[in-house]
Amino acid sequence: METILGIDLPTLWFLVIGGLITGYGVLDGFDLGAGSLHLFFNKEESRRIALNAIGPVWDGNEVWLVISGGALFAGFPLVYGTILSTFYVPFMLFLVALIFRAISIEFRSKETMAWWRKMWDISYMVSSTLITLLLGLILGNLIHGLPFNEKHEFTGNLLSFFNPYSILIAFTTLSLFMLHGAIYLVMKTENRLYAKLTIMVNNCSKFFILCFILASMSTLIYIPHMTDQFKEYPWLFALPLLAVLTVLNIKRNIDNRKYFTAFVFSSCITAMLLILFAIGLYPNIIISTTDPANSISIYHAASSPKALRIMLLIAAIGTPLVLGYTIFVFWTFRGKVKLNEMSY
Template sequence: METILGLDLPTLWFLVIGGLITGYGVLDGFDLGAGSLHLFFNKEESRRIALNAIGPVWDGNEVWLVIAGGALFAGFPLVYGTILSTFYIPFMLFLVALIFRAISIEFRSKEPMAWWRKMWDISYMASSTLITLLLGLILGNLIQGIPIDATHAFTGDLFTFFNPYAVLIAFTTLSLFMLHGAIYLVMKTENRLYAKLTVLVNNCSKFFILCFILSSMSTLIYIPHMSEEFKQNPWLFALPLLAVLTVLNIKRNIDARKYFTAFVFSSCITAILLILFAIGLYPNIVISTLDPAFSISIYDAASSPKSLRIMLLMAAIGTPLVISYTIFVFWTFRGKVKLNEMSY
């Protein structure tokens, strides 16, 4: 099998998609979290500042999701078809929530009426929270496996998705994004809103630590296949240890009010948790709970070597451009939020 940099093409493409999903989780995670916290701000000015903190970056952050979806379709079309057909209803809800989140941000300040702005505030918070919970729900089901048969057809029903483990992962994702978003907002605000956010950040950190402990223990106890690779390669246990140290460092920096450093660590824990998920799955992408033989590995689902080579070249060209654009936007809109006539 052809290799590049010592890795076969399916494995390399698996890493590319994982990197894109991680980029989306880190970048869109904080503005989804900011949306979930939106109704905690009671004053009109505070809500406008919170919106304008993510205003210049939220749509650019979603580009990573589009690229990841396209990369999955190009690299592993069988997985793309299986996941989208299995999670058809969750993905449709996800799409509707994405639409309402976008129009909530854009429409909110178009009219001065209080009822109009409150309606879109509620829509913004609800859609951001729903997107996050659905992402966590899908992730939780992929971690423990889904009931697919030999033809890769889903044999469960809607209630199959709402199992205790997947729901726990959904709330863990929500707690992580809320913490990530609160830290970002506190870096972008000042005065009374800053003081309020310092309290919110502290509360969100406690919520996340609780969810992190519960989800970690549940994975170790109830999802044994996620730890198989770690048992075979003990050096990989450095990653769970790194995850624990990263969580502790988030809390330590929050207590010291070093919010930029805390934001870096909250970005790191998002990446580390997704890496742990990828290691637990590899070389599978979709695990069948009916029979391990029905699971879909990267080698079963990969496109032709020629397709993977061409798409890898496109990714090598396009990804640095997206990264450069992201850095440029964050640098341009650095510093505290200042409202003006052009603000949301």
């Protein structure tokens, strides 16, 4: 099998897609978390500041989702088709929620009526929360596994997605993004809103730590295949240990009001949890609970070597450009949020 830098092409594409999805989780995670917290702000000025904290970056962060989807289609078309057909209803809800989140941000300040702004505030909060829960639900089902036949056709129904483990992962994702978003907002605000957010960050950290413990224990007890790689390569146990230390460091930095460092660690734990998810699945992407032989591995689903090489070159050119743009935007709009006539 053809390799690059000692890594076979399917594995390399698995890493590329994982990196892109991680980028989306880290970047859009705090946007979604800020949206889920939106109705906890009672004053009009506070809501506007919270919106303008993510205003310059939220749409650019979603680019990582588009790139991730395109990379999955190019690298593993069978996985792309199977996932989209299996999660058809969740993905349709996801797309509707994405649309409503965008128009809620853009439409809210177009009129001054209180009912108009409240309507879009509710829409923004509900859509952000729904997107997060759906992402967590899909992730939880991929970890748990789903019933597939030998033709890779989903044999379950809509209720199959709502198993206890996947629901727990959905709320763990929500708790993580709420914490991530709260830390980001506290870095962008000052005065009374800053004081309110310091309390909110502390509460979100407790919510996340509880969900993190429950999700970790549930995975170890009820999802045995997620530990197979760790049993085969014991040195990988350093990663869960680092994840625990990262969570503790988030809490420590929050208590010391070192919010930038806490934000760095909340970004790291988002990335590390996705890395642990990828290690647990590898070399599979979709696991069948009906028969392990019906699972889809990266080697079974990969495109031709020529297609992988060409798309890898495109990814090597495009990804740094998107990363550079993201860094530029964050640097340009650094600092505390100040409202003006151009604000949302």
